[in-house]
Amino acid sequence: MRKFYIVVAITTLLFYLAAYPTALLQQSDNLLYDLYKRIATAVSPLQLGEPATVIVEIDDESLETLGQWPWPRVLTAKLLEQIGAYKPAAIAADIIFPENDRTSPQELIAFYRNYFGLSLHIEGLPDQLYDNDSLLADTIGSLPLLLPLYLKNKRDGDASVCFEKPGYHIDVTEIDTLYTGVGLLCNIPELQAQAHSTGFINAHADRDGVFRRMALAMRFDQEPIAALTAAMLLTSGRFPPQMQLSDTPYGLQAELGDHRFYTDAHANVLLRFYPKDTYRRISAVDLLRGRVDPEAIRGKFVLVGATAVGLHDRYTVAPGETLPGIYMHATLIENVLNGDLISQPGIFPPLNMLLSFLSAMAALIMFRRRRYLSIIIFFSSMTLLYSAAAVTALIYSLSIAPGYFLSPLAVSFLITALSIAVIGYTQRKQFYEQLSHSHQAALDSMALVAETRDTETGAHIIRTKNYVKLLAMAMARKGAYHETLNESYIEQLFHTAPLHDIGKVGIPDHILKKPGSLTPEEFETMKLHTTYGKEILDNAINSYHDNAMLRVARNIAYSHHEKWNGSGYPQGLSGEAIPLEARLMALADVYDALISRRYYKEAFSFEQTEAIILEGRGNHFDPQIVDVFIALKEEFRRIAQTHR
Numbered sequence: 089m090r091k092f093y094i095v096v097a098i099t100t101l102l103f104y105l106a107a108y109p110t111a112l113l114q115q116s117d118n119l120l121y122d123l124y125k126r127i128a129t130a131v132s133p134l135q136l137g138e139p140a141t142v143i144v145e146i147d148d149e150s151l152e153t154l155g156q157w158p159w160p161r162v163l164t165a166k167l168l169e170q171i172g173a174y175k176p177a178a179i180a181a182d183i184i185f186p187e188n189d190r191t192s193p194q195e196l197i198a199f200y201r202n203y204f205g206l207s208l209h210i211e212g213l214p215d216q217l218y219d220n221d222s223l224l225a226d227t228i229g230s231l232p233l234l235l236p237l238y239l240k241n242k243r244d245g246d247a248s249v250c251f252e253k254p255g256y257h258i259d260v261t262e263i264d265t266l267y268t269g270v271g272l273l274c275n276i277p278e279l280q281a282q283a284h285s286t287g288f289i290n291a292h293a294d295r296d297g298v299f300r301r302m303a304l305a306m307r308f309d310q311e312p313i314a315a316l317t318a319a320m321l322l323t324s325g326r327f328p329p330q331m332q333l334s335d336t337p338y339g340l341q342a343e344l345g346d347h348r349f350y351t352d353a354h355a356n357v358l359l360r361f362y363p364k365d366t367y368r369r370i371s372a373v374d375l376l377r378g379r380v381d382p383e384a385i386r387g388k389f390v391l392v393g394a395t396a397v398g399l400h401d402r403y404t405v406a407p408g409e410t411l412p413g414i415y416m417h418a419t420l421i422e423n424v425l426n427g428d429l430i431s432q433p434g435i436f437p438p439l440n441m442l443l444s445f446l447s448a449m450a451a452l453i454m455f456r457r458r459r460y461l462s463i464i465i466f467f468s469s470m471t472l473l474y475s476a477a478a479v480t481a482l483i484y485s486l487s488i489a490p491g492y493f494l495s496p497l498a499v500s501f502l503i504t505a506l507s508i509a510v511i512g513y514t515q516r517k518q519f520y521e522q523l524s525h526s527h528q529a530a531l532d533s534m535a536l537v538a539e540t541r542d543t544e545t546g547a548h549i550i551r552t553k554n555y556v557k558l559l560a561m562a563m564a565r566k567g568a569y570h571e572t573l574n575e576s577y578i579e580q581l582f583h584t585a586p587l588h589d590i591g592k593v594g595i596p597d598h599i600l601k602k603p604g605s606l607t608p609e610e611f612e613t614m615k616l617h618t619t620y621g622k623e624i625l626d627n628a629i630n631s632y633h634d635n636a637m638l639r640v641a642r643n644i645a646y647s648h649h650e651k652w653n654g655s656g657y658p659q660g661l662s663g664e665a666i667p668l669e670a671r672l673m674a675l676a677d678v679y680d681a682l683i684s685r686r687y688y689k690e691a692f693s694f695e696q697t698e699a700i701i702l703e704g705r706g707n708h709f710d711p712q713i714v715d716v717f718i719a720l721k722e723e724f725r726r727i728a729q730t731h732r
Contacts (some may be wrong), residue, residue, distance in 0.1 A: 093456050096507050097449065100500050104445045107496055109437065111295060117437075117491025118294055121358075122406065124475065124490060128482035136366040140425050141418040142388045143369045144171060145395040150373040157399060158183075160191040161220040163376075165227040170375050171392070172231040174385035178324045180234040180316050182289060182393030182401075182414050185224075185275045192220040221278055229282035234323070236289040236316045239269025239306055250274040255285040256322035258305050258312035259332040263340065265353040266333075268307040287319030291403070291416055299403040301356040302420055304342055305333060317417040318344070320389055321424060339434025347424055349431040358430035358487055359419045361405050367418055369395075391417050432487040440493035448500035455504055463508075467501045548680055550731045553585035555676035556669075558723055562716045572668055577640070581669055584641035588648050588673050591621030603687040618658045621645030643667035648674050651708045671710045675701065675717060678708070683728055694725050 107113050144167070151157060158164075164183075171179055188195060193210050200206040216223060228235070237250050250272055260266060267290075274280060288306055293299045304318050314322060314331060321327045327345040334341050339350045342357070351357050372392075374380055393414030394401045401413040423429040447470055454463045471494060478490040560581055564573040592600060595617050599610045606614060625642035629635060647661065647670035654662030656674075666674075682697040692700070698721055705714040717724070 092507075092511070093452065096455075096503065097452055100448050100452070100503055101445070103499060103503070104441060104448075104496055107499075108441045108492070113492060113495060115295055116495040117489055118296065118298070118300065120478070120491045120494060121300070121487060122298070124478045125360075125482055126406075128479045131479065132483045134360055134362055134428065136362040136422060137426070139366070139368040139418075139422065140389055141368065141421050142176070142385055142390045143367055143395070143414055143418055144375060144390060144392045145369055145371055145412075145414070146393065146399070147371050148396045148398070149371050151396050151398070153373045154376075157394065157396070161185070161189040161224040162217065165220075165224040167372055167376055167392070168224075168231060168233060169227050170378075171385060171390050172227075172233075174380075174382040176232070176385050176388050176390040177326065178232045178234065178284075178320045179390045179392065180236070180287075180320050180417065182236060182316070182391060182417060184236055184238060184273060184289075185221075185279050186273055188276060189220040189224075192218065194218045195220075221276065225278045225282045228279060232284045232324075234285045234287060234316060234319055235275050235280060235283040237275070237286055237313075238273040239267070239288050239290050239308055239313070240271035240273060241269065243270040244272070250280055250286060254313075254319070256314060256319060256329040256331065258314055259330065259334075260305065260307075260312045261334075263333050263335060263355075265340075265355075266305060266307050266312070267303060267354055268309070270309065272308060285319050285323040287314045287316035289316050289413075289417075291413065293403060297404055298407075299405050299416065301352070301358050302416060304351060304355045304357055305331065306355075315417075315420065317389075317391075317420045321345075321421065324389070337435070339432070339436075344424060347427070347429075349429050350433040352432055353434060357420070357423075358432055359405075359416070360423055360428045360430055360485070361411065361415075361419055362422065364411065364415075367415060389418075389421050393417070428485060430482065430485050430487050432489070436487070436489040437492040440489055441496060444493045444497045444500070447497055448504070451500065451504050455508065460508060463501075463504060467497070470497065547731050548684065549586040551680050551727055552588070552673070552676045553582050554727045554731070555679060555724060556585045556672050557582040558720055558727070559672050559675065559713060559716055562720055563712070566716070568712060569668060580637045580640045581672065584637055584644060584669075585673060585676070587621070587625070587641045588644045588677060589617060589621070590624055590641075590645055591617035591619065593624075594620035601687070615649070615657045618646050618649055640669050644669050644673045646670070648677055650674070652710055653707045656708075666710075671713055675709050675713055678704075679717075679724065680728070694721075694728075 146157060154163065168179065168181070190196075190199070193213060197208045197210070200208045210218075269288075269290075275283070280286070288303075290306065291299065291302055294301075302315060304315055305312050306315075307313070318331065321344060322329050322331060332343040333351075333355055334343075340353055340355060342349055342351050342355065349357065368384070368388075370380055370384065391414050393412065395412040395414060402410045403413060403416065404410050420429075447466075451463050451466055454460075454466065474490060474493055478488055481488045557578060560573055560578045563569060564578065595614060599606065599613050602610070622642055622645055625638055625645055629638045629642065644667075646658070647667050650656035650659065650661045650666045650670060651674075652663060652666070652671070654660050656666075679697060679701060682692045682700060683694065685691040698718075701709065701714060701717060705711050
């Protein structure tokens with residue numbers, strides 16, 4: 089048994105080593121994080137207060153009024169100019185302009201000339217309106233506007249223009265776990281050169297499709313780049329223009345001004361989303377029509393992006409809840425400024441795995457001491473306590489990675505439960521095998537008590553029970569008595585057949601061992617062994633609450649001398665009124681008596697015995713059983729010769 093516990097301990101250790109770190113474990117941590125975050129939010133609702141951000145929406149109303157997206161850049165320039173007139177702290181567009189505006193008049197003139205050979209003239213248009221990109225570039229240059237870029241895994245053209253004016257510095261000394269891109273989707277140089285700063289807009293959902301986290305920094309080759317909204321904070325004048333990422337004993341720590349928090353190894357931060365109606369939103373068409381109070385924008389961080397359903401820029405942030413991508417950027421700024429970012433020290437995943445393993449080993453010690461109830465209480469208590477700790481930590485903007493503790497602990501509990509089941513099954517099996525052997529030994533001993541007073545031998549017991557079992561199995565295969573002849577019944581029959589003559593213990597020796605024929609009076613006394621057997625077994629049944637095996641034994645002992653035609657004893661039963669087990673025993677007992685030598689006769693040959701059995705078909709024996717016997721007569725001979 090000691091080896092078994094060692095195997096369980098090694099199996100548990102190997103599981104923990106294999107599970108950390110894996111995507112499956114990360115996913116389980118995400119699911120628990122979602123659950124505990126909902127509980128934490130219900131206990132302590134997250135309040136935004138006065139928003140520091142304003143979302144200018146390219147919404148459905150704007151598209152319906154101003155036409156399909158993308159709009160001519162002269163219109164985009166007008167929108168940005170209007171925002172700038174209201175003096176925001178910074179503006180960021182969640183829009184990339186990677187190609188020239190095809191709606192510019194000069195682009196249209198070139199298009200018709202190149203493809204149709206036509207000379208297009210536009211009368212009365214000022215020169216500065218011929219190039220929409222130039223007009224937008226001039227507008228961008230006059231505003232504190234940040235333009236985005238997108239990091240790609242595929243290397244392409246020169247992207248140096250994207251970094252001409254970052255306006256901030258990111259210290260990532262000795263941090264080699266940041267996501268890295270080798271290609272860029274960037275704005276056309278004319279626009280990018282005029283931007284106040286830049287940052288990436290890469291954002292990816294987790295494996296289950298839920299958006300929970302956002303990277304603060306990434307690398308393009310060796311150049312660190314900030315997320316668009318982090319770049320807004322760094323270049324707004326309200327923060328020092330530097331972000332530091334440092335590897336501490338507790339994990340990767342980020343510093344933005346006075347704000348310090350832990351990220352994961354890839355500089356991802358966990359976002360806490362506010363109720364949708366607490367974000368400040370302004371429709372782009374309202375801005376263009378001058379229907380916005382300037383004070384709503386003054387000093388705010390303004391984010392311009394698409395929210396229209398048809399533009400498909402939406403993320404699942406919780407089961408059944410989606411938000412447009414621009415909300416992600418607003419949430420990051422609000423989380424930083426309000427201290428709501430969820431810090432996630434990197435020490436918790438390995439620490440939790442260690443604590444979980446130690447807890448599993450403690451449960452194994454209880455298991456070895458057979459304190460099974462204590463194991464259940466222990467696992468339940470640890471789950472409740474750690475869940476409460478995880479919820480409390482989230483209320484205070486801290487994630488303790490509960491999945492790395494609870495998920496492997498649940499698996500170890502399953503391993504322990506299975507081990508308990510295996511040991512329990514093995515022990516019960518051993519117990520029932522020993523009990524069965526004890527029962528069989530007791531039954532055989534009871535039968536031998538009768539046999540020691542009879543002229544028959546112990547071999548008679550072995551032969552007859554094998555005959556009975558052989559007949560019963562053959563009839564079961566033919567489908568006869570299918571409601572009765574099941575596996576359990578046949579086993580009971582096999583084990584109780586030796587008790588068929590148990591009642592002979594009550595027959596006097598001078599009758600039981602008489603070498604010659606019995607007188608009519610002596611035979612009447614001999615017939616009483618069936619009644620004595622029934623009484624003995626009825627007493628046992630009364631003591632053991634109507635045990636099924638004992639009932640079979642009683643029927644055999646009481647009725648195995650009944651005959652199919654009703655001429656038997658002690659009750660004179662006929663046909664199927666005779667219990668099936670007694671009919672089977674009748675044939676087996678007569679067959680063995682005929683082939684065996686007794687004080688009063690010599691042994692009959694197999695052929696003579698088989699002929700006598702066949703003559704008794706429909707008179708002494710059940711015809712169906714005789715038919716089966718004839719098909720099995722060679723098997724009967726083999727049993728008789730094996731157990732002489």
